[in-house]
Amino acid sequence: MFRSAQDRLDYGEILRPPAGFVCEIAVGTTYSLDLETMLGVPLALFFREEMDENLLGNPIAILEGLRKSADKIALFCEGGQIQVPRTNPVFALLEDSVFEVVLKNQKSFHPKVWLIKYVDSNSEKLLYRFITLSRNLTFDRSWDAAVVLEGEVSEEVTDKNRPLIDFLRFLQARTTAADKEKRIRALAEELPRVHFQTHDQHFIDFSFLPLGIGKGYNKESTGLFKKYHHLLVISPFLSRTTVLELDRLSLTNSHKTLITRRSEIPHLTQEMLDSFPCYCLKDTVVDGEEAISESESAMADIQKQDIHAKLYFKTKYTEHDLYIGSANCSLSAWNGNVEFMLRLRYKKWGFRISQVIDELFGRDKEDFDERHNPFERIVEMPEPNHDEDDVQQLLQNAIKSLCRSGPRANVTENNGLYAVTIRFDLQKVDTEIDMTIELLGGGSAAKIQNTTVLSGLSLLELGEFYIVTAELGEESLQRILKIPTRGIPAERDAEVFKTIIKDEDTFLRYVVFLLSDDYLLALLEQQTERGKTGSSSWSFSGYDRPVLYENMLKAAARSPEKLREIDEIIQLLDDTDIVPPEFDRLYTTFLQASRRLKS
Template sequence: MAMDVLRPPAGFRIDHAVLSTYSLDLDVLLALPLAVLAHSDRGVDELMEEPLLLLEALREAGERVHVFVDESGIAIPHTNRALYSLLETSVHPVRSVNGGTFHPKVWVVRFVSDDAPPRFRVAIASRNLTFDRSWDVALVSENAADEQRPVEASADLARFLNTLPELTAQTLDVQRIDVVRALAEDVARTSFPAPQGFRGPIRFHGLGLEDGADTPWQLERKGNGLLAIAPFLSATTLDQLVRLSRPPRTLISRREALDALPPRHREAWDSILVLSESALDEPDDRQTERHSDLHAKLIALEHGHQVTWYVGSANLTHAAFTGRNVEVVAAITGPKGRPGSDKGSGIERFVESGFPRLCEAYRPGEPATEDPKIAAARERLDTARQRLVKGDLRVVCRPEGKAWTWMLEGSVALPEGVSVSAWPVSVNEDHARPLELPLAWPLPMSRLTAFVAFRVEADAAIDDVRMALKLPASGIPDSRVAQVLRTLIDSPQRFLQFLRALLGGLDSMPDWAMGNGGGSWQRHQSDGLDNAPLLEDLVRAASRDPQRLEPLQRLIEDLRATSEGPSIVPDDLYEMWRTIYAAVHHDLDQATPRDSAETTGTSNATT
């Protein structure tokens, strides 16, 4: 789903994307830009075979893609990569205003074109930004903005976007706040059509966006047939749904969640299902660390000849329905269809669609009982996790001669009976140290990072808590990105590969990633340092988009300033670059804004 949602329509390109998630795997975010650009479903390790392409995709995605994640929801990566540092500008930890979790799975993307008005795509899903292989559900829609008036059905989606900057644990810079709020303004004027078979636009519901919200969210009407699916349940929310509906009622959930319910709260349901063992099997032994279980959240309520489906992030729990958590739900309504008909969108059609065939009837088991010592240890682990998240922790980096010292400073009060280890995610877990602040690691500049991994263990036979936090960081030099570049660009040939791809921009990179020909920048290394193709690329970039030369100027000067620089950027190439850059820079300085715009437009029309 992730790749399809971000993939632009024909003739369009991504302008900005705002993604929200409860949990985040950094490798998913690392793979996302290149996988989308290259139209590839390859894994991260395969994508890393094109590190220079990935690097530029990440640099540009840092300005275009904004991920808002629950501040305790970042997973510790399985590998240590210097490239994780390039994700920091895209990742924004957030917290619920009412003490719960930040739980929405919302993607909003703005696509632009030179020949058409912007288009907006929204996805409301139950899936997080992880590699989990769970059963999930998503609703995706796309449209252009209506410039005439706000759309009532989209008001809550716009309100959610407007609220995001206020929820961040660390203050966003003004530029990113402006991007998010401009997107909210556009969304407020966009009507997102429901899928075929439904009527009217999608209606969005934002929960937990206001401080102190404790009034239970109510479905829009009562009904006479109900389907509810969620992995997590609470008795109060199930009873609320039962009061809104008459039989038949069907509930699909996880076995352990159903076992935990008192029997009387299951009696009102005519059918209770769980996924069968075959649906939970792992077909690939290499995927055993990834979850495979029910994770979809949806409600279908039939009323008269209509049915309304609610899709989103909200579990059937008290925290979700009372606004303790931040959630977003989308509602669509259509005809339910007649019994036996192949038309309509009712619950019967869903039952016939095949998913319930992956299920089996729930048979009550014994509620899980937990040893009091284990329960107490679990509580201590959760307390320690919360205190780490809310604690006064920060990253400080200081130069020490030619090396750097990465330090974790601050204070946090941990409960007794737990031990905590920490390490920067850019190094192996073998380098973890007990959390006795301050902690220090000697690191090269390319490994400096604001992402810190924590392992919390209890003095009991219970799984440890593992998470990564993005902490406030100071002392990280702006040249860190260039240092990461130096670890990847170690020869003139690799420099030219990167330079030609960079000149083409993100829209030109997929061919290179997929190994296709086309374009003078696509040259084999055996071409050596032939400057003619590169000169052609530089002139083309200078005429079409002279601002694209600015990052090249910073890169080349930064590389030349190092001892190995002249061997990576040879003198003849450097002199050619200086001549072109000086000429373009002179023209930009001499042109008025109107002249510059007209010149660029003429170049675009004639190139």
């Protein structure tokens, strides 16, 4: 269950639909968001391929994934926690799928779940998948945990999904796009007849446990903060009061284990370390990538690997409960934040929590050597050192305050260029911190004031993603804010498409990719052709057009809906320099043929 080397889940794999199914809608939540990571979500959901680096590195695959997913993905994140990506115009196509959640009283939106509805392409059978994770939608490489449940529709109504339905209602109220709000409402209305299963005989029951979404959804309702005999807590972040509360709930002759990050130990006391045995990953594991790197270029992609899983395994008599999800062992997590946990009831003859700990530490192996244990026990309190972290937290708080001020923006046009006027309410924003704002799409930055103007912008630079830079002394922090922006011309999306589909050959390759039955194979064929021409960029010149005609003929006979997708692209681009007239005539012929076949 918890062998770090064997029991692994791939993020793309747990999103990917089963063979023969297509994604109907996917609702996800995360605390922090990396827009570059999010580009991989449509590839997994709509291409049903492995999260192959060939797909992730191909602009045509990304563009088609974004087009397919535009009305089917809704992702909610904490306001002010979108990381700044590398410049790429395609991020503008994510604007209608990302929703920032801003809570009152400095509380955080922290759940990490997916609820996905798939439909069988042939039988129209429905499949629902619920995923709870501890991982944000970022490229972070820390140790996380996830559980996947799948369910099918039955005539019998169940109350078991009521907390999940209420969570969807909470999200629905924070959706700023009418079409997504309608889809989420419809999904919630379907759940009373969906029966989820764990597909593991030892997990005999489960409970959905959202926190902070309304009356009754609090830590008391979870059952975690009750007396126990044995307890394992894995949490990257701690509050002394919460750890102490769990420590005091132990019964006589209990066994307790805490696994956390080394940086969190100063939140505890020496007495707590003695009473509640605490372990951290060894530095050789945390810094492992740096240790094996042999080049300066590789160093740029190095990330530390530390604990990020949130897991509570609790035993009382013969009852074993596993809690897994987003809630840290901290005061804010269990007292106000919006979180999501899943409780699993575990039943196996002779089971003990010590067996889980042995798996984590590698002690279940016959040839166990303590030197290979990735964890080490912390027996003495280290010296605290939070000066730099404190400044970063001030900057983070300033950006969140800016997000909570309810900014709004409006676009105006003058002689082919555009200006964006943004209005803030800066009454509760720390004036000692300098902040500037600029569009993610480009243009110059401006100092944030109650009324801030960004001018001299091109159509392609317009969007709802803005880069905010906060500075205090020598410290700085950048985040993306999504600000509702009125007046963005409707043709902006077409300009984004044209940054990739920029000529006739690129368009024809896009169509080949769209018509293919095997997206990865089509991509590899295009890359092979690119290699023959000696091109290192996606110029797409010299493609063999008979392949295109063959695929269009197959589509007319077997998949006429793909021809309708081509029509969407043609209408979007609306450019004869990109869509050759002879192709338009040929496409019309195939489309008419497909209609005759259908009739």
